[in-house]
Structure formats: C-alpha cells, structure tokens
Amino acid sequence: xxxxxxxxxxxxxRRPARSRSLKAWYRNGTLVAGLVIVGLLVLVAVLAPLLTxxxxxxxxxxxxxxxxxxxxxxxxxxxxxxxxxxxxxxxxVDLRVGFLAVxxxxxxxxxxxxxxxxxxxxxxxxxxxxxxxxFAFPFYVLVIVLVFVFGNGExxxxxxxxxxxxxxxxxxxxGELLVAKxxxxxxxxxxxxxxxxxILVKHIAPNVLSQALIYxxxxxxxxxxxxxxxxxxxxxxxxxxxxxxxxxxxxxxxxTTQWLQATIPGLAVVVTSLGLSLLGDGLSDLLSPERRK
Amino acid sequence: xxxxxxxxxxRLLQSIPVVIGVTIVVFFMVHLLPGNPALTILxxxxxxxxxxxxxxxxxxxxxxxDQYFIFVGRLLHGDLGDSLTYQRPxxxxxxxxxxxxxxLLAFALVLSLVISVPLAALxxxxxxxxxxxxxxxxxxxxxxMPQFWVGIMLILLLAVKARAFPVGGYGQTxxxxxxxxxxxxxxxxxxxxPTTIRSLRASTINVLGADYVGTARSKxxxxxxxxxxxxxxxxxxxxxxxxxxxxxxxxxGSLVIEKVFAIPGLGSLMINAIFSRDFxxxxxxALFVALFVIVVGILTDVVYTLIDPRVDLSSRxxx
Numbered sequence: 001x002x003x004x005x006x007x008x009x010x011x012x013x014r015r016p017a018r019s020r021s022l023k024a025w026y027r028n029g030t031l032v033a034g035l036v037i038v039g040l041l042v043l044v045a046v047l048a049p050l051l052t053x054x055x056x057x058x059x060x061x062x063x064x065x066x067x068x069x070x071x072x073x074x075x076x077x078x079x080x081x082x083x084x085x086x087x088x089x090x091x092x093v094d095l096r097v098g099f100l101a102v103x104x105x106x107x108x109x110x111x112x113x114x115x116x117x118x119x120x121x122x123x124x125x126x127x128x129x130x131x132x133x134x135f136a137f138p139f140y141v142l143v144i145v146l147v148f149v150f151g152n153g154e155x156x157x158x159x160x161x162x163x164x165x166x167x168x169x170x171x172x173x174x175g176e177l178l179v180a181k182x183x184x185x186x187x188x189x190x191x192x193x194x195x196x197x198x199i200l201v202k203h204i205a206p207n208v209l210s211q212a213l214i215y216x217x218x219x220x221x222x223x224x225x226x227x228x229x230x231x232x233x234x235x236x237x238x239x240x241x242x243x244x245x246x247x248x249x250x251x252x253x254x255x256t257t258q259w260l261q262a263t264i265p266g267l268a269v270v271v272t273s274l275g276l277s278l279l280g281d282g283l284s285d286l287l288s289p290e291r292r293k
Numbered sequence: 294x295x296x297x298x299x300x301x302x303x304r305l306l307q308s309i310p311v312v313i314g315v316t317i318v319v320f321f322m323v324h325l326l327p328g329n330p331a332l333t334i335l336x337x338x339x340x341x342x343x344x345x346x347x348x349x350x351x352x353x354x355x356x357x358x359d360q361y362f363i364f365v366g367r368l369l370h371g372d373l374g375d376s377l378t379y380q381r382p383x384x385x386x387x388x389x390x391x392x393x394x395x396x397l398l399a400f401a402l403v404l405s406l407v408i409s410v411p412l413a414a415l416x417x418x419x420x421x422x423x424x425x426x427x428x429x430x431x432x433x434x435x436x437x438m439p440q441f442w443v444g445i446m447l448i449l450l451l452a453v454k455a456r457a458f459p460v461g462g463y464g465q466t467x468x469x470x471x472x473x474x475x476x477x478x479x480x481x482x483x484x485x486x487p488t489t490i491r492s493l494r495a496s497t498i499n500v501l502g503a504d505y506v507g508t509a510r511s512k513x514x515x516x517x518x519x520x521x522x523x524x525x526x527x528x529x530x531x532x533x534x535x536x537x538x539x540x541x542x543x544x545x546g547s548l549v550i551e552k553v554f555a556i557p558g559l560g561s562l563m564i565n566a567i568f569s570r571d572f573x574x575x576x577x578x579a580l581f582v583a584l585f586v587i588v589v590g591i592l593t594d595v596v597y598t599l600i601d602p603r604v605d606l607s608s609r610x611x612x
C-alpha cells in the first residue's frame with residue numbers, strides 16, 4: 001500500500017465516529033452547560049466597562065465600607081470602591097491569566113512528552129526523571145517559591161505555573177504516544193517511508209491531543225486557583241488591580257461586619273471552576289467517548 | 294507474603310535520583326533570584342559588608358558546583374544553615390513545625406474519609422438517581438472552591454456566627470489542639486473529598502456488580518453489613534492510590550490553610566519566610582515537603598499491597 005492509500009484508509013476509518021460525535025455535541029448537556037457558564041463569564045469580563053458606571057481602581061474614601069444598596073449592589077470596600085465593579089473587572093484579570101497560563105506548559109509539556117514517548121531511549125529517561133523530580137514538589141510549594149524568586153507580577157505567575165505544570169502534560173502525552181506508536185496506522189505510515197516528523201504531526205497528533213486538551217480544562221481551573229491563592233497570600237497580581245484573590249484578602253479583614261466582601265469573590269471562583277469543569281467533562285465525553293466510565 | 298514487599302527496597306533505590314534532583318532544584322532556587330542573591334535577600338539598602346558576609350555564609354563566592362557539593366555535604370550532616378530571621382538552625386524551626394502540620398494532615402485525612410465514604414456509598418448504590426446527582430453536584434462545587442476561601446467561610450459560619458470554634462491559632466495545651474485544628478482540618482477534608490468520592494463511587498459501582506457481591510446478597514447480606522463486609526475493602530483499593538497522590542497536593546494546600554488559621558506549622562513558617570526573604574528556611578521547608586511526598590508515595594504502595602493480597606508490585610516493576 002502506498003503512503004497516500006494508508007493515510008486515506010486511516011482517515012476513512014476515523015471519520016464516521018468523529019462526525020457522529022460532533023453532530024451530537026448539543027445533546028451533550030454537560031458540555032452545553034459548561035459552554036453557557038464560561039461564555040457568560042467571558043462576556044461579563046469583556047463588557048465590564050459597559051456594565052458598571054464605577055471605576056474599579058479610583059478610591060472614594062468618603063464612601064468606604066457601605067452596605068449593599070441600590071447604588072452599590074454589593075456595597076463598597078475599604079477604599080470606597082464598588083465591590084460589584086471590582087468583581088466584574090476581576091473576571092478580566094483572573095480569566096485572562098488563567099487561560100494564558102495554560103498555553104506555555106501545554107505546548108512545552110506536550111511536545112516533550114510526545115517526543116519522549118515516541119523516540120524512547122535516553123531522551124525519555126531524562127525527561128521522565130525530571131518529571132519525577134518536579135512531581136515530588138506539591139503544586140503550591142513550587143509555585144509560591146518560584147513567584148517569589150521571579151519577583152511579583154503577572155510575568156512571574158506565567159513562568160512559575162509553566163515551570164510547575166508542564167510535567168502533567170508530559171506524562172499524559174508520553175502515555176498516549178507509547179500506545180499510539182504501536183498502532184497499525186503508525187506502523188503502516190512508517191513502512192510507507194514517512195518521516196518521523198510527518199508521522200508525529202500529521203497522524204499521531206490529531207489522535208492523541210484530545211487527552212491533553214481535556215486535561216487542559218482542569219488545568220485552567222487549577223491555574224485560576226493558583227492565581228487567586230497567590231493574590232490572597234499577597235504574592236499575586238499587585239493591588240490596586242482588581243483580582244478575586246486579593247479581594248478575598250481585603251474582605252477577610254471585615255468578616256464580622258461586611259461578610260459579603262470575602263464571600264462574593266470566592267463564589268465567582270466557584271462558578272468559574274464549575275463552568276470549566278463541566279466544559280472539560282463534556283469535552284471528554286465528546287472527544288473520547290470510548291473512555292467514558 | 295514478604296515476597297510481595299520486595300519492591301520496597303527497589304523503590305527506595307529508585308527514589309535516589311529523584312531525591313538528588315530535588316536537592317538540585319532546592320539548591321538552584323537561590324540562583325534563580327535575579328541579580329546578586331545576597332543583595333536581593335537583604336534588600337537594596339544593605340551595606341557591602343553584610344552582603345559579603347551573607348555571600349560567604351551562603352557560599353555564593355565559590356564556583357557553582359563546589360557550592361552544590363558543600364550544600365549537599367552540609368545537608369547530610371543535618372545542617373541547612375541558620376534562619377536569617379531567627380538566627381537559629383533552620384532544621385530546628387522545621388522540626389518544631391513538622392508535628393503540627395502532620396497532625397493537621399492526619400486529622401484532615403480522617404475527616405475526609407468520614408465525609409467521602411458515606412457520600413460515595415449513597416451515590417454508588419443509586420447511580421443516575423437523585424442522590425447520585427446531588428453527590429455529583431457536591432463534588433463539582435467542592436472541586437471549584439479555593440481552599441483558603443472554604444476556610445474563611447467556615448470561620449465566618451462556625452467561628453464568627455455560631456461561635457462554636459476559635460477563629461484561628463493552635464491552642465496552648467494538648468487537649469486544646471484538636472479543638473483548634475478542627476476547622477482547618479475540615480477545610481482540607483472538604484478540599485480532598487471530591488476526588489476521593491469520585492474514585493470510590495466508580496469503584497463501588499464496579500464491585501457491586503461483581504459475582505461475589507451477588508453471592509453475599511443471595512446469602513442474606515444487605516445494607517451496612519454487606520457494604521462493610523464485602524464491598525468497602527475491594528472498592529477502597531483503587532482509592533488508596535488516589536488518596537496517596539492527593540496527600541501530596543494536600544500538603545501544598547495545608548501550607549496556605551495554616552496561613553488562614555494562623556497555625557504555626559510548616560506553611561506559616563514558609564510563607565513568613567517568603568515575606569522576610571529568609572532563604573535558608575524556604576529551602577528547608579521545600580526540601581522537607583518534597584521528601585515527604587516521595588515517602589508518602591512509597592507508603593501508598595505498601596498500604597496498597599497490604600489491603601489487596603492480589604497486588605504484587607515486585608513482579609511488574611517499571612523501568
């Protein structure tokens with residue numbers, strides 16, 4: 001069989017299953033619920049300036065710590081800033097950093113894991129040893145230390161998260177590749193004289209990336225948790241930029257009198273994670289139906 | 294019987310490269326600091342004499358590899374240097390804090406089982422029905438809550454409003470400690486439960502479909518006795534490894550939770566060290582925690598082998 005024939009044959013074998021599952025996506029309730037929640041959050045984040053008349057940063061000390069009212073639905077914080085406004089603008093920061101933070105580890109981890117799994121040998125040994133070392137450090141320990149080492153700011157958060165979370169992608173992709181490289185379509189392509197690079201990109205990648213993608217959904221949740229936690233510890237996005245974690249920190253001070261201030265930003269995180277988890281679960285049903293429990 | 298534990302020395306040997314890797318990471322943390330580490334640690338206003346003194350103390354005036362071997366040599370003698378804040382050996386500080394963090398973790402582990410086992414049983418015995426759905430909602434929301442925020446909410450509800458528990462601290466006497474540790478342990482237990490419930494639910498459903506459960510049923514076992522005598526032990530096996538992995542994650546979470554509840558364990562030690570730029574202490578805590586995770590990994594496999602006579606990790610060792 002020629003390479004082209006093999007390629008066509010494998011594509012033909014794959015196509016029916018995929019288009020069937022794609023057609024059924026709207027019947028996947030979990031996925032739709034996740035899409036709606038995440039979509040609304042992104043919309044709120046983008047439209048924040050239109051949704052509120054207040055400035056998220058400008059202080060108004062005469063109106064500090066107001067209780068919820070018609071003017072300020074969720075009250076004001078200790079600097080007199082509207083809490084709802086900061087919540088909406090906070091969505092911009094937390095969602096953006098959460099989504100962006102996933103990209104670098106996704107790419108680095110997937111590529112390293114895929115190469116390690118595909119080629120094996122000394123490269124695999126080295127990569128997996130490094131992965132083992134990083135896995136020994138609990139997520140927060142390394143993220144907190146690295147953010148400190150790299151210095152405060154958004155860039156450090158990306159670097160720290162990338163340094164810590166690439167290992168999970170590497171592990172997933174290596175496992176996928178170990179299975180995939182023994183599949184008939186890969187063996188056939190190899191016999192057909194196709195180069196390793198072409199096999200990896202054209203044939204294996206489309207089949208194995210879905211697992212990394214599904215993991216990425218739960219990873220975004222983890223990253224948002226990390227950003228919020230860093231903000232709460234005073235190591236994250238620097239004030240006065242509105243960010244949910246630092247809002248909880250500010251609110252904790254007034255927990256006895258204005259308990260809403262610490263409660264609401266946390267609820268925002270819960271809704272965000274819920275949406276992303278549902279989206280991840282739905283995607284996993286859609287992309288790998290054979291792995292459903 | 295003992296044959297099945299042959300993997301323990303092998304695993305210990307295999308963890309040596311990982312431990313070496315961990316010491317390399319911990320060592321190089323100092324060197325990732327931008328600019329002169331001593332200057333960064335002491336702040337820009339430090340006098341040149343103090344910078345030079347700290348450079349010598351940290352061994353920063355020697356070639357990198359020499360520094361690393363000095364670091365490891367001192368480590369093997371149980372010496373990680375003195376805390377820059379307290380002027381005391383950091384090992385003393387760490388060993389003072391370790392029992393507190395460990396008791397918090399143990400307490401949390403017990404509480405998480407108290408939460409997870411009944412909920413998983415409720416869900417698994419009626420898959421797809423209302424109570425299964427409610428448990429799934431609980432796990433989804435539980436996974437989405439920032440741990441420190443759960444802690445603050447528990448403080449708000451049970452300490453500030455209900456006045457049933459202290460808002461923080463560790464207490465003075467041994468009798469007070471469990472009372473003070475209850476809310477933080479509950480916080481961690483809530484954080485840990487969702488994954489435990491999910492895993493336990495799935496494996497319980499599997500076990501409930503097994504022939505031996507059908508046999509037990511036909512012989513009249515039902516309800517709690519069926520669950521305890523026949524189902525739980527088998528369903529727990531896959532969950533043990535999940536809990537093992539989770540414990541590592543939990544250690545990280547406990548560091549933050551200790552800060553929320555002002556508990557003088559490893560977490561407070563590390564976070565305070567970060568703010569005072571006390572690098573030897575940060576290194577010591579990071580090192581200790583990583584070693585702890587490695588040990589827990591091996592212990593998990595031991596427990597796994599203990600509760601399931603069919604498991605033989607020695608025969609399928611990974612390369």
